[in-house]
Structures are given as structure tokens and as C-alpha cells.
Amino acid sequence: MLQSWTSAQVRAAEEPLLAAGVPLMQHAAFALAGVVARVLRERRGRVVGGQVVLLVGPGNNGGDALHAGAFLRRRGVDVVALALAPRVHDEGRAALLAAGGRVHEVTDAVDGAARAGRADVLVDGILGIGTRDGGLTGLAGALVAALAGGAVEGDARGDGSRGGVVGLGAHGADRPAVVAVDTPSGIGVDDGTVSGPVLPADVTVTFGGAKPGLLIPPAAHLVGRLEVIDLDLPLPDHHPAVVRLADRDAAALWPVPTRSAHKYSRGVVGVVAGARRYPGAAVLATSAAVLAGVGMVRYLGDVADLVVARRPEVVTGPGRVQAWVFGPGVSPDDAAQRRRIEHAFEGVLQRGEPAVVDAGALELLPPTVPTHVVLTPHAGELARLLTDRGHRLTRADVEREPLRWTRLAHEMTGATVLLKGHVTLVVGAGGAVYAQADAPPWLATAGAGDVLAGLMGAMLAGRADDVLDDPTLTAAVAAAAALVHGRAAHTANPDGPVTARGVALALPETIRTLLASA
Ligand SMILES: NC(=O)C1=CN([C@@H]2O[C@H](COP(=O)(O)OP(=O)(O)OC[C@H]3O[C@@H](n4cnc5c(N)ncnc54)[C@H](OP(=O)(O)O)[C@@H]3O)[C@@H](O)[C@H]2O)[C@@H](O)CC1
Ligand SMILES: Nc1ncnc2c1ncn2[C@@H]1O[C@H](COP(=O)(O)OP(=O)(O)O)[C@@H](O)[C@H]1O
Ligand SMILES: [K+]
Numbered sequence: 001m002l003q004s005w006t007s008a009q010v011r012a013a014e015e016p017l018l019a020a021g022v023p024l025m026q027h028a029a030f031a032l033a034g035v036v037a038r039v040l041r042e043r044r045g046r047v048v049g050g051q052v053v054l055l056v057g058p059g060n061n062g063g064d065a066l067h068a069g070a071f072l073r074r075r076g077v078d079v080v081a082l083a084l085a086p087r088v089h090d091e092g093r094a095a096l097l098a099a100g101g102r103v104h105e106v107t108d109a110v111d112g113a114a115r116a117g118r119a120d121v122l123v124d125g126i127l128g129i130g131t132r133d134g135g136l137t138g139l140a141g142a143l144v145a146a147l148a149g150g151a152v153e154g155d156a157r158g159d160g161s162r163g164g165v166v167g168l169g170a171h172g173a174d175r176p177a178v179v180a181v182d183t184p185s186g187i188g189v190d191d192g193t194v195s196g197p198v199l200p201a202d203v204t205v206t207f208g209g210a211k212p213g214l215l216i217p218p219a220a221h222l223v224g225r226l227e228v229i230d231l232d233l234p235l236p237d238h239h240p241a242v243v244r245l246a247d248r249d250a251a252a253l254w255p256v257p258t259r260s261a262h263k264y265s266r267g268v269v270g271v272v273a274g275a276r277r278y279p280g281a282a283v284l285a286t287s288a289a290v291l292a293g294v295g296m297v298r299y300l301g302d303v304a305d306l307v308v309a310r311r312p313e314v315v316t317g318p319g320r321v322q323a324w325v326f327g328p329g330v331s332p333d334d335a336a337q338r339r340r341i342e343h344a345f346e347g348v349l350q351r352g353e354p355a356v357v358d359a360g361a362l363e364l365l366p367p368t369v370p371t372h373v374v375l376t377p378h379a380g381e382l383a384r385l386l387t388d389r390g391h392r393l394t395r396a397d398v399e400r401e402p403l404r405w406t407r408l409a410h411e412m413t414g415a416t417v418l419l420k421g422h423v424t425l426v427v428g429a430g431g432a433v434y435a436q437a438d439a440p441p442w443l444a445t446a447g448a449g450d451v452l453a454g455l456m457g458a459m460l461a462g463r464a465d466d467v468l469d470d471p472t473l474t475a476a477v478a479a480a481a482a483l484v485h486g487r488a489a490h491t492a493n494p495d496g497p498v499t500a501r502g503v504a505l506a507l508p509e510t511i512r513t514l515l516a517s518a
Helices: 007-019 024-044 060-073 090-098 109-117 138-149 153-157 247-253 279-292 304-310 335-350 359-364 379-388 395-400 402-413 448-462 464-469 473-492 500-505 507-517
Strands: 002-004 051-056 078-083 102-105 121-125 177-181 203-207 225-229 242-244 268-272 296-300 323-326 355-357 373-375 416-419 424-427 433-436
Touching: 007 024, 024 060, 024 121, 024 177, 024 203, 024 225, 051 060, 051 109, 051 138, 060 078, 060 090, 060 121, 060 177, 078 090, 078 109, 090 102, 109 138, 247 473, 247 507, 268 279, 268 335, 268 448, 279 296, 279 304, 279 448, 279 500, 279 507, 296 304, 323 335, 323 448, 335 355, 335 359, 355 359, 355 448, 359 379, 359 448, 379 395, 379 402, 379 416, 395 402, 402 416, 402 424, 416 473, 424 473, 433 473, 448 464, 448 473, 448 500, 464 473, 473 500, 473 507, 500 507
Parallel strands: 051 078, 051 121, 078 102, 121 177, 177 203, 203 225, 242 433, 268 296, 268 323, 323 355, 355 373, 373 416
Antiparallel strands: 002 242, 416 424, 424 433
């Protein structure tokens, strides 16, 4: 499990250690230097003679970079610090100079970007957890915009004149590798927002514990490989701000049948999905539930013949269920499906049956529901859900601030809310937040959401009693389902195209491997 803490939580945790004289910056800088040396070795085969440029801001983040530069200098690395503020960390600056490094005061963004572009490794020590709202501005902003965007020199100067391209470009062995100190500078450290230029990192070396913005999009896309340096900070272990589950966490949440299990004790999942116009969604959702392993799958809808032809294990017609899946391939103006879902919601509200509410069923949601109801919108559906409740939003608004709007949807509806995307966010009881990044982009394909809904329904059916006993469990189960879904896409076809059906078919093998790894 990867846990993360807000800037305020990290500051509170470091306070007693700093008061006791623990040299946290030295520890952080030493570890940072180790990572930079490793990156130099990966790129050039050796550390000695490597060219490192430090981008140094006004605070302790810059101090980390300067001290790391001093350590690297002693290992024979050529280190130049580009000071991007009138004053940089005094001790760090002195340490770098004493070790034979150089400090260059930058006054011109284009000149700074040109110097930075020549490095083997660029260390981004402009801002860390001291970042105020608004992202990078001024000289640092212009320099990073030039580097990150491949901007034309004149653009970076802001004077309209044209010159050579100084940007890093998207790829290429010639561009410097970027190592971010604590966070890529300029991101919203606590919420993952990006409101100005940010240098995308190849590696982010974060201290004490991860920060929420490193896990939440859009900033999460700029982090590269994340390395967490443990500084033994007394962080509130039971109250991380955002969590990312690992395989073993998902395995521990999986409903594994005991020897005495029978099909009813393992759980029945009821699926209200599909229509004559969208029959495939019913097949995919029921298939995923069957293949994820559940006592029984009960299908309610108009395409029962097709579902049974494709999945003979499925039973049709009403009866008892332990958990529901509502909505894949359902249009809210389909009167028969609407009636079935509204009727089933009575069980959800009265008997506490957990439910996954997807696609067309999102529009049939009662005003408020318990947390054992999981909404699974994509960004467009979340925008519509909140617009219907008085917040006019577009898909782009949701993509800019996914945590904010997922949280609001949880607060307004009471449901556990899972926002689908490259990073899948879940906000549940008590405001717990999960951010899963397990899926390849190949998973962005029609029907993949139907598979997620069916798979999650199977998990909830298997743990229906536990979910009722422990309201916090629903969000964890939803996050685990997202993890398994992403892993199944990798299993279906590592690094290549996948179909939703292929992802469903990969579930048994994925779950077996997951349980074996625990
Ligand atoms: N926690 C730990 O355990 C450890 C933490 N360590 C390190 O300390 C780092 C935090 O250092 P920090 O507190 O000095 O803040 P930092 O991010 O360097 O920036 C502060 C300066 O930036 C300025 N500024 C802010 N926003 C701005 C903006 N948008 N645009 C322009 N300027 C802006 C701000 O100005 P002000 O708000 O004061 O006006 C202030 O001058 C942390 O990330 C980690 O690297 C390690 O050394 C040891 C272990
Ligand atoms: N860029 C991406 N990278 C990885 N997974 C993605 C990406 N975009 C979407 N996904 C995943 O693909 C699935 C798509 O679901 P959804 O949008 O509901 O499609 P459908 O309704 O066609 O089934 C979700 O699980 C989502 O998390
Ligand atoms: K930084």
C-alpha cells in the first residue's frame, strides 16, 4: 500500500524531529544524490564526469537540491546550480561551493533553459511542499515553460522575438533526465491540480512519505517513477490523505471461499443491464461477474436469451441477491429497466444490499444513498451527475480537478464514488480517498466499464455482510476492483490492444496470480 500525506501533515510530523536537531535535509539530500547517481549510471554507464544542473528555488526544496549537488560533486560529478530566486538556501549554497560546484544566478529564462538543456540530469528543486496556489510564475515559470513545452525562445522571453528551440521535447536520449525533488515543482501538492508550467519528471524522489498530488491526476501524470525516501517521520499512519492499494492489499480484500462455502453463502449478484439496443453490456457485465467467481449471477433485463446463450451459468428472473449491478447498457428512458432498478433500490435502501450504479442507472439514483452504494461514472458522467444537482460542470472541469468533484459527489449523494480514468479515484466513507493507476491506456475501450461493474458486483456480493458491518470497506473493495480490472488488462495482452471481453476472460488467471502473490 502506498500512503500519502498532505503538506500540513508532513510539516506537523517533521516539527518534533527538527526541534530535536535531526538533520532531515542532510538525510533527504543524501538519498536524492544516490538516486541522481543511479540515473547518471543508467544513462552514461558511469557517474564520474556526469553533468548535473540543479534548478534551485527559494526554500528548503532548493536546499535539498544544493546539498545533493555537494554530495554528487564529491563523487566527481560536474554540478551547476541555476539560482531562480534572489536568495537561495544559504547552507546548501555554501556546501555546494565548498565541494567545488558552481552557482549561476539566472536572470534570463531563455539563457537558463539553454544551460539546463545541456545537462545529463536536471534536478528540479524549485518548489516542494511550500508551494502556494497558482503554480510557477515569473522567471521559474518562464524557464520551465521553455523546457517543458519545447517552446521557442521568443515565447519564453515573452517579447515575441523568435530564436532556437530550447525545450526538452517529448522523448530522446539526448534530453536531460529530470529528477524532481519531493514533487515536480508547481503541482498542487495536496490535490494534484496543475495550474501552470510543470517540468515532467522521469523520477520523483519524495521525502518522508508520498504526497497526495503525486497520486492524483493531472499532476500524477508528471511524476514518472516514484521513489519514497523513509525519514522515520511520525506520520499519522491511520489517517493518510490518499492511498494506493498494492496487489497484496487487493488479495486480502478478495472474497476467497472457505471449505464450507455453498453458492448462496458465496453470494448472488443481481445484474440489471442491457437493452435490445445495447445487448453487449449485459453480456459483459454478467460475464465479468461469473468469471470473477461468485455463488450465482442473476440477470434481470430484456436480453436474457443472449446472456444465457453466451453465459449458461447465469440464471434469469427475480430472486434473492446479496449485491446489485445497475446500469450498463441501460437507457434511463427504458421504462421496464427503470422499474426493475427502482424496485431493486428498495432492497439496497431497506436491507442494505450493496450496489454498483453505472452508466444509465446514474440518472436513476435517489437523492441520497448509503456508502455501500458505489457510483462508477467516467468524467463526463460525473459532470452530468453534478450538473443535475446544481453545479454546472463539463468533462474538462472534472478532468482538471478530479479529486474535488469526486469528493463533492460523495458528499452530495452519500455514495462511495469511483471516477474512472487512467488513474481511478475512489472517495468513500469518512472521506477516504484511493487513487489506483493499474491499467494500461489500452483499457480505454468500449465495454471495459461494464466489465468493471460486473467484477465489482461479484466482490461486493462475496463481502456483503462485511460491507454492512464496516462502512469504510466499500471504498477499499471498489479500489481493489479497479486494481484487478487494470491487472486483467495487462494479463489479457501485455502492452497491446485489449477488448473488454478479453479483459473479462483474463479475470480468473489474474485473480489466481493475485492471490498467489499475497
Ligand atoms: N518535510 C520533510 O520532512 C522534509 C522536507 N524537506 C524539503 O523541504 C521542502 C519544503 O521546503 P519549504 O518549506 O522551504 O518550501 P519550498 O517548497 O521550498 O518553497 C518555499 C518558498 O517558495 C515560495 N513559493 C511558494 N509557492 C510559490 C509560487 N507559486 N511561486 C513562487 N514562489 C513560491 C515561498 O514563498 P512565500 O510563500 O514564503 O512567499 C517560499 O519562499 C520539501 O518539499 C522538501 O523538499 C527536506 O529538506 C527535509 C525533509
Ligand atoms: N487512459 C486510460 N488508461 C487506463 N484505463 C483507462 C483509461 N481511460 C479509461 N480507462 C478505463 O477504461 C474503462 C472505461 O470505462 P467506461 O468509460 O465506462 O467505458 P464503457 O462505458 O464503454 O464500458 C474504465 O475502467 C476506465 O478506468
Ligand atoms: K521540486
